[in-house]
Structure formats: C-alpha cells, structure tokens
Amino acid sequence: MPKSGSAENSINPPLWLLLELTYRCPLSCPYCANPVDLGDPADELSTEDWLKVLEQARAMGAVQLGLSGGEPLLRKDLEVIVAKARELGFYTNLITSGIGLTNKRLKALKDAGLDHIQVSFQSADPDTNDAIAGKRKAFETKQELARQVKAHGFPMVLNFVISKQNIENIDAIMQLSQSLEADYVELATAQYYGWALQNRDQLMPTLEQVRTAEAQVNAVRDSQNGVGPRFIFVTPDYYETRPKACMSGWGNIFLSVAPDGRAMPCHSAALLPLSFPNVRDSNLKSIWYESELFNKYRGFDWMPEPCRSCDEKEKDFGGCRCQALLLTGDAANADPVCDKSPHHHKIVSAAESAAACRNGETLARTVQNSQIIMQTRV
C-alpha cells in the first residue's frame, strides 16, 4: 500500500499505452510525426522487453493499447505482442499503413485477439496517394486491404492526414470511406512536429481551404441520418487562439515507448532536450510516478506566466510542450497557439508563410534524409 501523501495517491495511473514498435517503414510520408532522427533499427527492443512493458503497464491500470511505428507490421513478433496484450485485458489498436498486411497476417492477428485496425490513406486519388506515400501501387494495396479488414470483422478506422495536397478532394475522400464501410474516419491535418514541421509550408492548408472542407464534412454528416462512418474533422491549431489540451496533460493519462525503449509522455516528446528513462533500465511504475521526466511538466506548479495565473489552465494545461519549444525556444512557455502568449505572432506568421507557399515539393521521410539532417545538426 502506498503511504498517504505519496506520489501514487495524487497521480493518476496511465490509461493509454502507445508502443512505437519500430521506426522502420516502407512509406515516406512528408507529414510523418516520427522524430527526424530515426535511430538505429539494431537498438529496437526485443520481444521479451515489449511483453514485460505490457505486463507492467497493465498492472498499473493501462487499458488502451496502441501499436504503431513506423510500420508495426515490420515486427515479425507483432502477433505475439497482440496475443499477450489481449490476454492481459488490453483493448488493442493496430495503427498501420496497411503495407504488408496480408490475408494470412490478418487472420493471425484476428486469432491473436486484435480488437481494431486503423489504416492510413494519403488520398482518394491513386496517383496523389502514391506520390505522397512515396510508393507505387500503395493506394491499390490499401484499398484491397481495407476490404479484407472489414471482411475479417474488425472495427476499422480510416485516417487521412489532410494537407494542401488532398484537402480539395475531401468529398472524394468521404465517398471512398463510405464505400469501404469504415466505422470511423479521421480527417486531421498534421501536427507540425518531426517531419511535418520540416514540410509545414508545403503541407498546411489555408484557413479558407479549412473552412470550405469543414463545411463539406458538415454537409455529408447532415445527410447521413446516422448511417455510415462517423467523420471526425480536426483543424490545424495554428488557426486557433487557445491551445489543445495536449495529451490531457503531461504524465496524466498517456505513456508512450519509443522503439529503443525510451519512455515518454507523448510520442513527439523525443524532440525535447531532456533525458528519457528507458524501460530496459527501470520498471514503468517508477518511471511513471518517480522519474524526473514524467514529473517535469506534471500538474500546474511548473508553469510560468501567462499560464500560472490563468483561469483556463485546468482546461488546456498550457497546451503542447513540444510546440512551445519548437516555436518559442522554451518548452515551459505557454503554447504559442494561445493569444495570451507573447509569442503568438509566430503562429500567425507561420500560417501566413504557409499560405504564401506555392512550392509543393516536400522533404520525404527517408532514412537517407534523416541521416543528412542529423549530420548537418551535429
């Protein structure tokens, strides 16, 4: 039993566990949220390590499990991980590009107890899709695969990252989702971290494009009468004046583990200049409750002004630490999306710069580009 007044009494257990099983990926999407430093596949955790993480997290009370990457299907032990997770009582979500998901693997995953599959698409138009994904025939493969996912009886979420390249085809995207019988459809612009930040000017739709697309989505919703997919439209926070409640607060409900075992309060946090505890060295319980990292921006005491004295802090937790760092230089600052932030003008000018950008050429998320960027940084 924890003593009264100990950390465990005031801190919620994690509800959500996200395992980024690998950063290897057959696609090269320019909006990818993976860190620009894709690391070394040789450092990936072993099967035993992942199973141990599952046990520890479940014992703490985690119940939703995301298996993502990179492309999680590149891990040959994915079925073993799913089976263990399901046995422990997790609700298991596979987040995949669909490339590599054969009928045989679908069946094996079903047998292992996988609950849900989220398939990402780049567009409803095959050529645009394959150009964004950086792979020929990717669209065809995904479309066929989505049919198989439904045929195997999985709930299916389709995810389209909305950008300048596809926003004007949003009607076709919704039609495709209906014909594939998706249960939920996420139409979300990228969060501009990692690769997406490198490509922000080229990707971010204008405010006008966002408003038009939003109206199109609302029109489809109104005509649905409760039948067909549930469409979820997420606009870029660059057009807001209050930040999102990132991760529902640092170290509050969400725990993510990178391919090499670093534990983080958010899958983007790798970009923060902090040192991360590793599941190879410590158990999750001490990482969650006691590590310096997980306590750094937990609660409200760490906040400087304007958040410290703001009456909205319990609603948005001061926004996103990564966005604060990337745009203001200090992760503890208010997220500059907030118009109370003295740095808010940086958000406004980034949106203007993206609106003015006519060059559609993006930097592909490839191992080669990762190495070039990392070398020039050193």
Added chain:
Amino acid sequence: MIQENQAYQVHKLFRLQYEPAQNAWVLLYPEGMIKLSESAGEILRLLDGERTVAQMIAELQARFPQADTLTEDVTEFLGEAHAKKWIC
C-alpha cells in the same frame, strides 16, 4: 423504442469489461473508453443476445428487491444505450 420481449447485445464495435483500476465496468472501443456507472454496468453485463429485456428485469428485481422503479430505469437506460449505438 426498447421492446421488452426482445433480446439485445453489446454492439460489436464495443467491448464490455470490468476494470479493477477504475473499480467499474467500462465500454472499450477504437481508441476510447466509456466508464459506466454501477447500475449501467450491471445492466449491460446481462445483455447476451438471448435474455429478453423482461427476463433481465426479473433477474435484476430478484437481486435488488428494494428497487421500485426498476422497469422504467432499465428501459430508459437501454433506450439511451441504443441511441448511442452501444447495443443492438
């Protein structure tokens, strides 16, 4: 409308499970969770696609004899659950 002679079950998009850490029954679905009240949990766990609503109410009445508006409470809750597509 909820029919008392009909049997319902939890929709296949959801999984009903008891969570010791929450001390509650929960409905799990793609990337989300609904924490149920004690009575909602007790009702949903009886839905197996075979028991009719009337049978279910009888079982609950036997377990909670002091509950006097059980029929209304159960059908009202099931109506809401049906509208939210938790059950079918």
